[in-house]
Amino acid sequence: MAASSEWHCEKRPLSKNESFARENEDVPETGCLSIVVLGASGDLAKKKTFPALYNLYRQGFLRKNEVHIFGYARTNITDDELRDRLRGYLPQGTGDAEYVSSFLQLIKYVSGSYDDPEGFQALDNAISEHEISKNSTEGSSRRLFYLALPPSVYPQVCKMIKNYSMNRSDLGGWTRIVVEKPFGRDLASAEELSSQIGELFEEPQIYRIDHYLGKELVQNLLVLRFANRFFLPLWNRDNIANIQIVFREDFGTEGRGGYFDQYGIIRDIIQNHLLQVLCLVAMEKPVSLKPEHIRDEKVKVLQSVVPIQDEEVVLGQYDGYKDDPTVPDISNTPTFATMILRIHNERWEGVPFILKAGKALNSRKAEIRVQFKSVPGDIFKCEKQGRNEFVIRLQPSEAMYMKLTVKKPGLEMSTVQSELDLSYRQRYQGLVIPEAYERLILDTIKGDQQHFVRRDELRAAWEIFTPILHRIDKGEYKSLPYKPGSRGPAEADELLERAGYVQTHGYIWIPPTL
Structure with missing residues (x-):
């Protein structure tokens, strides 16, 4: 659920986006969840999106009795053919086989072009069947569309989603759109793209993903x-x-x-x-x-x-x-x-x-x-060795360390650069650091736009x-x-x-x- 501004000042008229966010504050974050990966046969989807979804499933964040995953692309393949293509990108370690098989069974494939109403109507029908099969209660239907596609097709795909696949059933709930960078080539193209998508969806529905966040x-x-x-x-x-x-x-x-x-x-x-x-x-x-x-x-x-x-x-x-x-x-x-x-x-x-x-x-x-x-007043004359630095290593070997000057062990009064070190591999042994896409997809499901x-x-x-x-x-x-x-x-x-x-x-x- 997208967070909104404080509401204590009721005299101020609410903006369009604030009104939208407020109306959706009571949407439950449990119930039937449909995740649609558009561009399902592409490299981004195979290498990043589906593995992230699998890891969320493996850790219990996506529950089998609530979630279904839909792949959509132009490639004319069957459900099983898509599953076979994805299998090689999922973990193959001890204990993974059963989870991988269970996860792949959650995936259904729909073929269609990105400007084809029939394809998106077929996608809507498939999602609706899933929602009905889960006996979803009113207000509990959630649809997440992940655009693993080139930005050039964002406007037409968003238009198709809005007209043919958006959640508009009696079940209520929400529809959210995740778009990948690069979002435009310059200010004018980015603004044009934002305007085209903004005409179709409210800002709280749009999640512009930057995996570094x-x-x-x-x-x-x-x-x-x-x-x-x-x-x-x-x-x-x-x-x-x-x-x-x-x-x-x-x-x-x-x-x-x-x-x-x-x-x-x-x-x-x-x-x-x-x-x-x-x-x-x-x-x-x-x-x-x-x-x-x-x-x-x-x-x-x-x-x-x-x-x-x-x-x-x-x-x-x-x-x-x-x-x-x-x-x-x-x-x-x-x-x-x-x-x-x-x-x-x-x-x-x-x-x-x-x-x-x-x-x-x-x-x-x-x-x-x-x-x-x-x-x-450097009395130790040690500036030539280097200044104090605070370094945050983002990748690889995640760490934070402070470079500082200390006395070199021994009888002489000489200085040397050393560090106070927090290396994650050493300090947090056995703790798996989640991939960026896992965290951001989970944030999207929760409606937390902080990292978008x-x-x-x-x-x-x-x-x-x-x-x-x-x-x-x-x-x-x-x-x-x-x-x-x-x-x-x-x-x-x-x-x-x-x-x-x-x-x-x-x-x-x-x-x-x-």
Whole structure:
């Protein structure tokens, strides 16, 4: 159930979305649940959506006597053929076989095109049969549509759902739509897409999914910042020199060059994943943990970002990228980008937020690196070893550690960099960290929109990046070549140095082994 604003001020007229949310406050979160995966035969559905649904089923969050899963796609196959295709993507460990077989029996397949009323009427009939078979009580019918599809077909699919497959029976209940990124290519296309879908569904029904918001360490950010006393006085421009948010992959596009070339690293990673992380790192404390209060603070951060300066951007393209036959020989699409965002408010004025993402680099990781300012009056002369840093490793080897200077063991008074380390693999042995898609699908079923992108938030994000993206598309920004397996263009390290980042020398964090 989508959370709404406080209702204590009844004199204020309710907005359309608030009215919708209020009317749906009493919809039960139990009863007949139909999950429809559109694009069921595609890679996203097979590799992410269905495995996430299986794990929720395996853990008891999807109950056999309540849920049914429907796959919809153009491919003309039977129920059993879809089940056979999915089986290889589900766990094969000891004790899984019975659960996998039971889960697959919950899946029914409907074939049809994405603009075909007959196909969506057939889908509606199949869902209705399931609801009737479960003897659903009035108000207990729930329909969740997961669009594992290209954004270009979102409007027509949403129109078909609205006209032919939406829950409008006497059972009442709700209908929710999950849409995947990339949500548009720039501000204009995103706004057009939002308007087309917004004409069909209310904002509380729309869940724009960014799987980074479902990652365990990203979800931990609010707790770290606002539940720990020693962070509160430090988290500002008086103490923090710079903040890096980094996404690195040690492989290239690997057969997806044609698709990737339409978007590039900024649209693919920075504009959504890294910007979402920035919001959680930089936002003010919300009034409460209600989804709208949190999303309000995220929007304020985005609206405080000043235009990106030319001299604070470095783009790169790895050697060999254009060897892919699906990539144009004249492609200027960046596979690497380092850029500095600056937030014009009281807390962050003057602190550079360094967003860095790239493919075919020398390591694979995603992390947040908060670098604190140097110690005033450094009597130990240890700044050359590095500054204090708080590092949140998002993937792989999830961890949080504080880099600090300590005395090196021995008779001499010499210093060395070490860490206070919370490594999840070591601290939480035997505890399985859920996949991001599991958490977000469960949130959708519960109606919790905290970890989903609101329309005004999406607009504010595109306003930041659209000017530079248009210039890249026109060839006004050039991508510098870099060698696969390197750190990226040398100019990126020079940009970090100009921004005030102090490199640590002689220290490497090593994930603990069990």
